Structure formats: structure tokens, C-alpha cells
Amino acid sequence: MxxxxxxxxxxxxxxxxxxxxxxxxxxxxxxxxxxxxxxxxxxxxxxxxxxxxxxxxxxxxxxxxxxxxxxxxxxxxxxxxxxxxxxxxxxxxxxxxxxxxxxxxxxxxxxxxxxxxxxxxxxxxxxxxSDPMLNECDEDFSMLKVLIVDDSATSRRLIRTVLEKIGFEQIAEAEDGSEAVPLINATHFDLVVTDYNMPHMDGKQLVEYIRTQSMQFTVPILMVSSETDQRRLAAVQDAGVSAVCDKPFDTAVIRQLVRQFVAERA
Structure with missing residues (x-):
């Protein structure tokens, strides 16, 4: 290394x-x-x-x-x-x-x-x-399911790579909120990572759907976004997002937040 x-x-x-x-x-x-x-x-x-x-x-x-x-x-x-x-x-x-x-x-x-x-x-x-084999705390992540929602394929790839390095193995992807909804209705996820600005159904609308209309309304939702409008970010907080990280994001912060979410759910 x-x-x-x-x-x-x-x-x-x-x-x-x-x-x-x-x-x-x-x-x-x-x-x-x-x-x-x-x-x-x-x-x-x-x-x-x-x-x-x-x-x-x-x-x-x-x-x-x-x-x-x-x-x-x-x-x-x-x-x-x-x-x-x-x-x-x-x-x-x-x-x-x-x-x-x-x-x-x-x-x-x-x-x-x-x-x-x-x-x-x-x-x-x-x-x-980052290497899941070097950290026993991350080994259980392989049993958890995570959904990445982002209209940028390169951004999804980077987030997926970080999550794989943390230890996740069961990762699904969607290009926007409208594509994520059927997956959320069909699969129990332990974590959702989403962007804010997406076509058809943005991150705020997705958070609102998960919290008010889906069967897994308690799932941790991490928003990783380049959005800088504080009013819009405040609205996302009110909608029930678990945490918001900027793009570019800090790998250590993502790791810490994911551990916190998993521990709280356990």
C-alpha cells in the first residue's frame, strides 16, 4: 500500500x-x-x-x-x-x-x-x-445490500469502488429516483446512497418517497452531492436524509458514516 x-x-x-x-x-x-x-x-x-x-x-x-x-x-x-x-x-x-x-x-x-x-x-x-480484508469491523458489510442512485456513471463507479473497499459486495445501481423506486419496492436495502440533482426524480423527491411511501422508511440515506444551495440542502434534511456529504467526498468520512448507520440499525 x-x-x-x-x-x-x-x-x-x-x-x-x-x-x-x-x-x-x-x-x-x-x-x-x-x-x-x-x-x-x-x-x-x-x-x-x-x-x-x-x-x-x-x-x-x-x-x-x-x-x-x-x-x-x-x-x-x-x-x-x-x-x-x-x-x-x-x-x-x-x-x-x-x-x-x-x-x-x-x-x-x-x-x-x-x-x-x-x-x-x-x-x-x-x-x-482501503482494504476490507485489513479491517475486521468491515467484514459484516459483505452481507448488507446498498443502492447507489446517481445519473453520472463515473460518479456511481467511484462510490461503488469506495463501498467495495469498505467491504460491501451486494451493490445495486440506479440512474435516478424514478429508476430507484422499483428497486426499493422489490429489495430490502441496508443503505441508500444518492445524488441530489438528477432528472425525472431528484434526490429530495427520492428521500421523500422512501420516508413516506416505501416499506423501508427507516433505511439510512446518505446524500453525496455537489449541491451548494443551502435552502435546498435544508429541505433535504427536513425530508429525512440521514447525512449529506459534498462532492468530492472524503473517503474516511464515508467509511465513518456507513459504520455509524450500520451500528445504529443493529
Missing amino acids: PLPQLLTIALAEPSPLQAQIIRHALNELGIRNVDVFHSGQALLQHLQQHTPDVVISALYLPDMTGTELVYALRAQPAHLDRPFILISSETKPHYLNPVRQAGALAILPKPFTTAQLDKALGNVLEYLN
Whole structure:
């Protein structure tokens, strides 16, 4: 399992100055295995023969965006689960939400602090090092059933990977609330993980349905969403969601919440 100082990084950053700043920050954390690429295509070509632990990218590259880069990664089976970190001065949700949906493990501001970078890499390590065989507390999760509801296939894939690393084996998926309802009516689930913004039937409507119309109205519901509107999130809380996590999410937080839900149900 990777140790912090042994992490290998592939960095896509067109600015030599910014690349130097990021490399210096990584060096301060003891990470020296950093390959820098000034375009997205150069990094993708590198990945044809190398498997870095983490890909870090700026949002704007000379030949593509960081968003296009992460989706290019997700299109390749070998890099479908590759940890991805975006570093950008962009703050508008319109630009950042697609990166969140693609399963980025962290989005850092530009400029960022060493503490912010350290936290992001800590999440990467938690993700890479999670192994149900190493933690007896997680072994019972293999007997539990979980439903993932998200209109983003890449987001579902990342959540599924994290849950599998925690120890879940019986995982069903739905693209939105309307597709989830028949599954909920036909199967007893021990946990539901849902997005907020989905077509046809969003996360709030799904929570309301589960709590008021389904036979399993006590099932724990974890919402993992990029939604930032506090009024909408408050409405979801009122509808009966068990907990809300941001995208990108912290793997350790997901693990802790799932354990808490399972313990409370037991």
C-alpha cells in the first residue's frame, strides 16, 4: 500500500511557475516522484506505459480542459479508478461540477495551502489503502445490500469502488429516483446512497418517497452531492436524509458514516 512519501504523481500544468510551486509543495510533504506535463495529451501518452498513484491537473490546459482530461481517464479501464485532483482558481459551479461528477477526490483552489494539499493527498491515501480484508469491523458489510442512485456513471463507479473497499459486495445501481423506486419496492436495502440533482426524480423527491411511501422508511440515506444551495440542502434534511456529504467526498468520512448507520440499525 502506498505511503505518503512513495506516492507517484503525474501533473498536468502548462505554467512552469505553477508547476514549480506545486512540485515544491509536494516536496514539502516528502513526495518527490513527480512527472510534469504541459498538456493533457502528453500526460495521457505517459499513462499508456505508466500508472501513477495520482493525477493532478490544472483546469485550463493548452489542448484540453482538466474536465476533459479526467473524463478521458475515466474512459480507459486501466485508469477508471485513478485518483484525480484538480487545482484551479475557478470557483463557478458550472465549471467545477462536471469534475465533481467525474469522481475527483479533491478540488484545490489556486493558490492552495500546504495543509489543503496534505488533506487532499490524505484522502487519496485513504482511498488507495482501503482494504476490507485489513479491517475486521468491515467484514459484516459483505452481507448488507446498498443502492447507489446517481445519473453520472463515473460518479456511481467511484462510490461503488469506495463501498467495495469498505467491504460491501451486494451493490445495486440506479440512474435516478424514478429508476430507484422499483428497486426499493422489490429489495430490502441496508443503505441508500444518492445524488441530489438528477432528472425525472431528484434526490429530495427520492428521500421523500422512501420516508413516506416505501416499506423501508427507516433505511439510512446518505446524500453525496455537489449541491451548494443551502435552502435546498435544508429541505433535504427536513425530508429525512440521514447525512449529506459534498462532492468530492472524503473517503474516511464515508467509511465513518456507513459504520455509524450500520451500528445504529443493529
